[in-house]
Amino acid sequence: MVGARQCTPGGAMAAAEFAAGVADVGLVVCSGLALGVDTHAHKGALSANGDTVAVLGSGVERIYPKQNIALAHQVAERGALVSECWPTEPPTAHNFPKRNRIISGLSLGTIVVEAAIASGSLITARLAAEQNREVFAVPGSIFSEQSRGCHALIQQGAKLVANINDVLEELPTIQRGRVNQIQQGDKGEQTLLPFKRVLDSVGFETTDIDSIINRSGFEMAVVLEQLLTLELQNWIRAVPGGYVRIKRS
Template sequence: MERDELAAWLRLLGTPGIGSESARRLLATFASPQAVFQASEAALRRVVSATQAAALAAPPADLPALLDTTTAWLAASADRHLLALGDPAYPALLLATADPPLLLYAQGRLDWLRPPAVAVVGSRNPTRPGADHARAFAAALSQAGQVVVSGLALGIDGAAHEGALDAGGATIAVVGTGLDRVYPARHQALAHRIAGHGLLLSEYPLGTPPLAANFPRRNRIISGLAQGTLVVEAALQSGSLITARMAAEQGREVFAIPGSIHSPQSRGCHLLIKQGAKLVESAADILEELQAPAAPATAGLPQGGPEGDDGDPVLAALGWEPGSLDALVARTGWPAAELSARLLELELSGQVARLPGQLFQRIASA
C-alpha cells in the first residue's frame, strides 16, 4: 500500500463520527478513500450528514504521527501487512459477513487465511478439564487441516492457541488492541509464537490500548473467519456467548461442549445447546458437521472401559461431576486418609483435577 493510500485509509477510519457503516457508504459511492477526500463537501453531504461531511474536511490532529508509526511498523518486518476490503488476500469468509472490517492489520503468515477454520472460545477462568478440552480439541482440529481461530485471551483462548501450535498446526489470534501491543501481557510469549507460526489480526490502529468496548466488537471477526464456533466453557454472562450469537447471525455453525450441571462454567454451553447449538464430545463431531476430513486423532471424553473408569473404583465413584472427599468416602467406603492418598496419585497422573471448594473432578483425555 502506497503512503498516500495508507494516509487516506487512516484518515477515513480515524475521522470522528465516521463509523464503519458510513465509511462503507462513502467507499461504495467514491470507490476509494483518496476519492472521498477529493470530493466536495456538497457531494459528501449526499452520502453522509452535514456534521460528518464537515468532519471529513478536517484531518485528525494525530494523523501525521499515526501515519509515520504505521509506515515504520510495516517496514520493520516482511511479515507485517495491511489488508483493505479490496485486497486479494482479504479472507473471503469474513468478507461475506454483514460488517467486515474495512482495514485489517496482520502479522504472521497470510496463507493461514485460506484453509478452513474453526473458532474455539470460552471462559477466561476455565476449570482444569475445560482448559484440557480446549487444547485437545484444538490439536485434533489442526491435525485435520483446520486453522484454529481465537482471541488471545486468558483461559480457553490461550489453551486453544497452544493446542494448535503444539500439534504443529496453525492458529489465528484476533486481538482487541493495536498489533504493537500484547494484551494480556502474560501472553507475550504466546503472541510471539503465533506471529512466527500463525497469524495475528486486528482492525484497530497501532497504539490502540485494551479498551473494554473493543473486545466484544472484535468477536465478530473471530466468528466471521470460521465455518463454525466451538464454545468450550462459558458462564451465562460470558463474552463467548456473544461470539456464538454472532456466529449464528453470520449463518455459521455453533458447537458446545457439555459439562456438569453443577458448574457455573457449563451453564453458557448448556444454554447454547438448548438454543440449537450442536452438542459435541469429540473433534470428529465438528468435522462431520462441517463435512471436513476426520482428524488422525480426535479429542473427546475418555473412552476407557464400559464405564470409562478403566476399572479404578475411585474414578468410578467420582463419575464425571465434581465430588467432595466426604461424598467419595460415602460412595467407596474407603478411609479418608487412604482415599486422599489415591486422589493425590490420580491428580499427579493427570486423571483428576482439584477444584476450588475442596472438590475433585475427572479430566477428559484426548
Template sequence: MEKQELQAWLRLTLSTGVGNENSRKLLAAFGSVQAIFEQSPATLEQMGSAKLARAIQTKPPNLTAQLQMTLDWLQAGDDRRVVALGDTAYPSALLDIADPPLMLYLLGKQTRLLDAPSKHSSSHLAIVGSRNPTPQGETNARQFAKTLAGANLCIVSGLALGIDGAAHDGAMQAGGNTIAVVGTGLDRVYPKKHLELAHRIAQQGMLISEFPLGTPPLTANFPKRNRIISGLSLGTLVIEAALQSGSLITARLAAEQGKDVFAIPGSIHSPQSRGCHALIKQGAKLVETAQDVLEELNLPARDTAECMPAVGEANPWPGSSSLAALTTALGFDVVSLDTLQARTGIETPLLQAQLLELELDGQVFRLPGGLFQRRADA
C-alpha cells in the first residue's frame, strides 16, 4: 500500500463520528478511499448528514503521528502488512460478516493463513473459552487444539489468558497453524504474560488486529474483535465459559454468521460449564472428542484414540503446595492421584496427606478406583 493511500485509510478510520458503516457507504459511492476526501461538503451531506460531512473534512489531530508510526512499524520487518477493505489480500471470509473491519494489521510469517481454504491451505476453527479455566478445561483446550491442528485446521483464538492461550500453544505444539486476533494495536501485547506466546505465534502463525498501532487494551475492544475470530472460522468450539462470558459473544456471532457452534460439556457443579451447557440447550453441537468436530465439518477423521481429550495429561500447575491451591487444581471433575500430581508437582506423600485433610474437612470426596472429586460448594 502506497503512503498516500495508507494516509487516507488512517484518516478515515481515525475520524471521529464516521464509523465502519458510513465508511463502507462512502467507499461504495466514490470508489476509493482517497476519492472520499476529494468530495465537496455538499456532496458529502447528500451521503449522510452535515455532521458526517464535517467529520470527513476534519483532519484527525493525531493523523501525522499515526502515519509515521505505521510506516516505521511496516519498515521494521518483512513479516508485517496492512490490508484494507477492497485489497486483493483482504481475507475473503470477512467479506461475508455483518461488519467487516476497514483495515487489518497483520504480523507473522504465515501470510497464506488468510487465504480461502483450498487443497494447499488449511481451514480455520475458532477455539475460545474462559480466562480462568479449571485445570481440566485448560488441558482439554490444549489437547483438542493439538489434534485439530494436526488435522490441518488452523486454530483461531484471541490470545487471552486461559483457554485461548492453551489453544494457541496446543496448535503450535502439534506443528500446526494458529491465528491470534487481538484487541490492541499490534505493537502491544496483552496480557503481558503472553509476550513469549505472541512472539511464537508471529514465527509460526499470525497476529491480526483492526486497531491502530498504539491502541491500549480497552475493555470495549475485546468483544468487538470476536466477530473477526468467528468470521475467519468454519465454526467455533467453546471450552468452558461462564454464563456472562465473552466466549458466548463469539458463539452468538458465529451462529449469526451461519457457522457451526460446538461446546464441551462439564460438571454441573462448575460455574465454568454453565455457558457451554446453555449453548448446548440452544442447539450447539455437544462435543466429546476432536473427531466429533472433524465429522461435523466433513473433514477427514483421525484415529479415535488421537481425538480423545487427555484426561490425565500432564499440565504443570503454577500454584503452590497449599490446600487452597490443591482445591483449585482439583477442579470439579473426577480426577486421579496421578493427574493431581501432574497438575501440582506435589510429591506423593504430601499430596496424599493434603487430600486426606481435605477429605476429613468435607471438601473432597474419595471415590472408588482411587479417584477424588471436589465438593460442589467447596
C-alpha cells in the first residue's frame, strides 16, 4: 500500500481501514514506512493484530523518517524491516525508486490511496503493472490534488476500490468463505449502530459541527454529547475543522 506523505484525514482513514481489512484475512501489508499513507497502512495492520513489512530507502540501522523509529520496532516485531542498503547507509534520493520496486515485487497487488500526478506512488503502481501485479486505486474528490494520481490510474485501467471486498475479488488466493464471513460480520455490525442519526451525519471527509447539527436535526447539546460517545467508541475522530468517520456501518 502506498500513497501521499501529506495525506488528508480521509486518506489516512482509508489506508488504515484497507490495511486492517487485508490483515484480517491473513495477508501481510507491505509499505514503505514513510509519513502519511505508509504510516497509517502499517498502523492499520498492527491494529488488526496482523503482520506488516516495511521496505526502507535506507539501512535498517538508519530508520527514516526518525518520527517512525518506534513504529519500525513494532513492524519488526510483527513482520520485517527490509532493505537492500548497507545497514548504516543513510536515506538518499536514488534509494527510493529502488525501494518502490521491492514493495511492488513483494506484493500480490498495490493499493494506491492518495497520490498527486507526479509522485513516487505512481512509480510503484507502474512497477507493479510491469511485474504483472494487480493495481488498485482508491478514488477521492475531483477537487483534490492528492486524488488526481489515483484518478489517472483508474483511467489507465487500475481497479477502483471502495472497500476491502473490491480488493479480495481480484486475489484468487483468498478463500471466498472467508470473504463471506467478513461480509456477514459487517451486516451484524449494522444492527448495533449507536446514535445512528448523528453518526450518519458525519462523513468520511471533515464534517463541521454545524453540518452535523443540521443533518441530524438535534440541538447542539445533544449532538456534542453523542459525538463524544461516538469518539470514545472509535466510530469517529475529532480533526481540525470538525469530525471524520472512522468505521463504516
